[in-house]
Amino acid sequence: MVCMIGWCTIGNAQKKEFTLSGTILDKGSNQPLEYATVVLENLSQENEITGGVTNAKGKFDIKIASGNYRIRVEYLSYITHIIENQQISKNTDLGIISMEADVSALEEVVVTGEKTTVEVRLDKKIYNIGKDLTTSGATVSDALNNVPSVTVDIDGAISLRGNENVRILINGKPSALVGFGSNDVLQQLPADAIDRVEVITSPSARYDAEGTAGILNIVLRKDRTLGFNGTVNMTAGHPIFSRMTSNLNLRTDAFNIFGTLGYDYSESPGNGLFDNTYTSGDFDRILESRDILRQRQGHNLNLGVEYYINEKSSIVGSFFTRQSDDEDNTDIVYDRFINNVLDSESLRVENEMEDAHAHQVALNYENNFNSEGHKLTADFQYSYDKREKTTGIDENIVLPTSELIDRETIFEIETQNELLLQADYVLPVGDSQFELGYRGDFEETVTDYRLENLNLDTGEFEVDEGLTNVFTYMENINALYTQYGNKWKKFSFLLGLRLENTQLKGQVESDFDEEALEEALGEDIDLNFDENYLGLFPTVNLIYELAENENITLGYNRRINRPRGFFVNPFPSRSSIINIFQGNPDLDPAFANAYDLGYLKRWEKLTITSSIYYQKETNSFEIVQEETGETTPEGINIIRSVPINLSTNERYGTELGILYNPKRWLRLNWSINAFQFVSEGNFNSVEYGTENTSWFSRFSSKLTLPGKIEWQTNANYRGPRQNAQTKYKGVFFMDLAFSKEIFNDNATLAFNVRDVLNSRKRFIDTDTDFFTSDGELQRRERQWALSLVYRINQKKERGKRERQQDFDDDGEGEF
Structure with missing residues (x-):
C-alpha cells in the first residue's frame, strides 16, 4: 500500500534508524523532478512499507530502519525505477537516479481544461502559447500578438508595453531569423514551431543589454519525449494562403x-x-x-x-x-x-x-x-x-x-x-x-x-x-x-x-x-x-x-x-x-x-x-x-x-x-496596458518634444460547445497615440477560431478567421509647418484558414505537469 500524503511505517521500532538520500532527475533534460514518490518495501518484514517525496531540487531524505529493501521510484508519466535488494545498515546516498518519460503513459494523460500557463521568475514571465486556436496555421508574428504586454502592428513591428525598442532573441540568442533589424521572417515562420515565449521586462545580467523596452525570447520546439513522435500541420486559406509544417x-x-x-x-x-x-x-x-x-x-x-x-x-x-x-x-x-x-x-x-x-x-x-x-x-x-x-x-x-x-x-x-x-x-x-x-x-x-x-x-x-x-x-x-x-x-x-x-x-x-x-x-x-x-x-x-x-x-x-x-x-x-x-x-x-x-x-x-x-x-x-x-x-x-x-x-x-x-468549459482572459510618455529635444532648430497617453487591451474567451467543438474569440483594441508630428488613431480588430478533435484524438481540425471585421488598419494624421497628411494603410486584408494537425505517436496534451523550478522560479500559474 502506497500513501501519497503522509507516510506511516509498520515495523520494528527498536531497529536503529539510518538516512536514505538521493536525487531524482529527468534523464533527457537533467531537470529535477519535484514530488517524485520513493517507495521502500522491507523484504524481511512483510507489509512494512514506508517512503517519501522529493523536494523542489529533486532530493529526498528518508529515515528508515536497517534492513533489506526494494526501492521503487514513481513519477507521473515516467517509467518506474526499481532498485532490488538494497541493504541499509548505515546512512546511504543513492546519488542521482535518472528517470525516463513513458510514451504510453503520456498517451493516457488527459487533463481537462487545456490552459495556457505563465511561469513567474525573478527576471521574466514565460508564456506557453501553443494551445491558442487562433494561431493554428498562423505565423510567429500572429502568435506574438496574443501574448500579454506585446503588440504587433500591421507592418510586423513588435512593441513591448508600447515601446518598439524590444530585443528579439531566438532560443536565447540573436538569430538569422531577425537579421538586418527586420522582423519580416517572423511573419512567415509557422506559429506551431514555438514552444514558449519569454517576456523579459527586467533582464538579468546574463542577457545582452540591448533593447530599452526589454527582451522577447522565442523558444522553438525541441521535444525530448522517448521514441519517435511529432506533428504535421496542413493549412489553406483565402486570400490565397497555404502552409505545411x-x-x-x-x-x-x-x-x-x-x-x-x-x-x-x-x-x-x-x-x-x-x-x-x-x-x-x-x-x-x-x-x-x-x-x-x-x-x-x-x-x-x-x-x-x-x-x-x-x-x-x-x-x-x-x-x-x-x-x-x-x-x-x-x-x-x-x-x-x-x-x-x-x-x-x-x-x-x-x-x-x-x-x-x-x-x-x-x-x-x-x-x-x-x-x-x-x-x-x-x-x-x-x-x-x-x-x-x-x-x-x-x-x-x-x-x-x-x-x-x-x-x-x-x-x-x-x-x-x-x-x-x-x-x-x-x-x-x-x-x-x-x-x-x-x-x-x-x-x-x-x-x-x-x-x-x-x-x-x-x-x-x-x-x-x-x-x-x-x-x-x-x-x-x-x-x-x-x-x-x-x-x-x-x-x-x-x-x-x-x-x-x-x-x-x-x-x-x-x-x-x-x-x-x-x-x-x-x-x-x-x-x-x-x-x-x-x-x-x-x-x-x-x-x-x-x-x-x-x-x-x-x-x-x-x-x-x-x-x-x-x-x-x-x-x-x-x-x-x-x-x-x-x-x-x-x-x-x-x-x-x-x-x-x-x-x-x-x-x-x-x-x-x-x-x-x-x-x-x-x-x-x-x-x-x-x-x-x-x-x-x-x-x-x-x-x-x-x-x-x-x-x-x-x-x-x-x-x-x-x-x-x-466553469470547466469556459475560460476568459483579459489584459490592459496604459502608459504615458514625455519626450523633449530639438533637431535643426526645430522642437520635437511631445507628451502622449495611450493604452491597449485584449480580451479572449474559450468555450467548449456541444460535440466537443471549441470556440475561441480574441478581441484587441489599441488606443490612439502620437509623437511630435504624427497621430495614430485607435483601432479595434477581432479573430475567431473553431476546432474539433478527430481520428480518435490523433488530429485536430481547426477553422479560423483573422481580422473578422477587416478593420486592422493604420490611421495616420501628420501635421507639420510645411505639409499635412491624413491617411490609412492596410497591409493585409481579412483572412480565413482551415488547418489539419495530425499527431504521430502523440495524444492531445490538454495539460502540463506542474513543477517547481530552481530558486529563482516563483512558481507556475494559469494565464
Whole structure:
C-alpha cells in the first residue's frame, strides 16, 4: 500500500534508524523532478512499507530502519525505477537516479481544461502559447500578438508595453531569423514551431543589454519525449494562403533528433489612401491611392541533434536555413490639385523582387557537475543572411496627357555575418547561486546599393553615381557579467552586473556629393566612423512571497539601444518618390533606466497579474520629417524622414491581466496596458518634444460547445497615440477560431478567421509647418484558414505537469 500524503511505517521500532538520500532527475533534460514518490518495501518484514517525496531540487531524505529493501521510484508519466535488494545498515546516498518519460503513459494523460500557463521568475514571465486556436496555421508574428504586454502592428513591428525598442532573441540568442533589424521572417515562420515565449521586462545580467523596452525570447520546439513522435500541420486559406509544417522528434537513450520543416505560399492584398496638403510647391493638395499585392513563398528547416555524453553532460548541434522568393507589386495613383481643382494625375508602378536566404549553425555544450545546479555551458553560433532585391519603378502621367516621365531600377544586395561566443558558469552555494560569464557578438552588414535611371532622350539606363554606394556597418560587442541570487524564507533576490564594450564602425564607398549630404545631415557628420562605448549595466530583481499563491516582484535594470545599420546609412531610400528615408551616421546609442513593480495572486478559478513601471531614456531615438528643398519632376515637394537623438524620453505605465475559469468549459482572459510618455529635444532648430497617453487591451474567451467543438474569440483594441508630428488613431480588430478533435484524438481540425471585421488598419494624421497628411494603410486584408494537425505517436496534451523550478522560479500559474 502506497500513501501519497503522509507516510506511516509498520515495523520494528527498536531497529536503529539510518538516512536514505538521493536525487531524482529527468534523464533527457537533467531537470529535477519535484514530488517524485520513493517507495521502500522491507523484504524481511512483510507489509512494512514506508517512503517519501522529493523536494523542489529533486532530493529526498528518508529515515528508515536497517534492513533489506526494494526501492521503487514513481513519477507521473515516467517509467518506474526499481532498485532490488538494497541493504541499509548505515546512512546511504543513492546519488542521482535518472528517470525516463513513458510514451504510453503520456498517451493516457488527459487533463481537462487545456490552459495556457505563465511561469513567474525573478527576471521574466514565460508564456506557453501553443494551445491558442487562433494561431493554428498562423505565423510567429500572429502568435506574438496574443501574448500579454506585446503588440504587433500591421507592418510586423513588435512593441513591448508600447515601446518598439524590444530585443528579439531566438532560443536565447540573436538569430538569422531577425537579421538586418527586420522582423519580416517572423511573419512567415509557422506559429506551431514555438514552444514558449519569454517576456523579459527586467533582464538579468546574463542577457545582452540591448533593447530599452526589454527582451522577447522565442523558444522553438525541441521535444525530448522517448521514441519517435511529432506533428504535421496542413493549412489553406483565402486570400490565397497555404502552409505545411512538420515537427518531428526521435529520442533514444543516447541522443535526441528534432526538426521542423515548413513550406508556405501566400498572396496578401492591401491598400492605402493618403490626403496630403502642402504650404509651398506647385500643388497645394495631392491624393495618394495605393493598391498593394504581396506574394510570399519560402522554405524553412530547423534540424538539431542532442547527444548525451553521459548522465551529466550533453552537446547540441543545430542547423537552420530559410529560403524565400518574394514579390511586392504596388500601384500608386497621384491626383494633384491647385486651388482644389484637379490639375493632373500620374501612376507610379513599383515591382520589387527579393530572393533571400539565411543560414545558421549552432553548438551548445552543457556539463552538470551535480544535481544542485553546478554547471558549465558554452555556446557557438554563426549566422549568414543574404538578400538580393531588384525594384523597378515607372512614373507615368495619365492626365491630361499620357507619357512616361521617369523610370528607374534599384539593385540592392545585403549580406550579414554574425558570430556569437558565450560561456556561462553557475556555482550553487547552499540555497544561493553565483554565476559568471562572457559573451561576444560580432556582426558585419554590407549594403551594396546601385540606382540606374532611364535617360528619356537616349533610351539607355545610366548609373546614378551620386546615390550608388556600398555601406559597411560593423557592430562588435564584448561583455563580462556576473550575478548572485539567494532565497531566504519568503524573500528571493537576483543581483547582477554586466560590463559591455560596444564598437560601432561604418565605412562608405561611393562617388557621392559630400556637400549635399553635409547640407542635409550637418557639417560635423563623419560618414566613415569608428566609435567605442564602455558601460556598466546593473540589474536588481526581487520577489517576496506574501502567501503560497501571492507574491510581489521588484526589478531594476539599465539598458542600451544601439542604432541599426539602416538607421545610420546616410543614403536615402527610393521606395517613394515624395517620401524618402535617410539614415543618420551621427546617431548615438540611447541609454535607459527601467523600474518595474509587479503583483501576482492566484485563486482556484481566478489569476491576477499586475505591474506598474517607469523608464527614463536619454539620447532616445525619434524619426522626424522635414523638407529637403527638392521636388519631383512634376513639381511635388520631397519630404525626408530621418532618425535623430532626442534628449530624453520618460515613460510611465501600468498593466493588469485577469484569467477567470468559472466553469470547466469556459475560460476568459483579459489584459490592459496604459502608459504615458514625455519626450523633449530639438533637431535643426526645430522642437520635437511631445507628451502622449495611450493604452491597449485584449480580451479572449474559450468555450467548449456541444460535440466537443471549441470556440475561441480574441478581441484587441489599441488606443490612439502620437509623437511630435504624427497621430495614430485607435483601432479595434477581432479573430475567431473553431476546432474539433478527430481520428480518435490523433488530429485536430481547426477553422479560423483573422481580422473578422477587416478593420486592422493604420490611421495616420501628420501635421507639420510645411505639409499635412491624413491617411490609412492596410497591409493585409481579412483572412480565413482551415488547418489539419495530425499527431504521430502523440495524444492531445490538454495539460502540463506542474513543477517547481530552481530558486529563482516563483512558481507556475494559469494565464
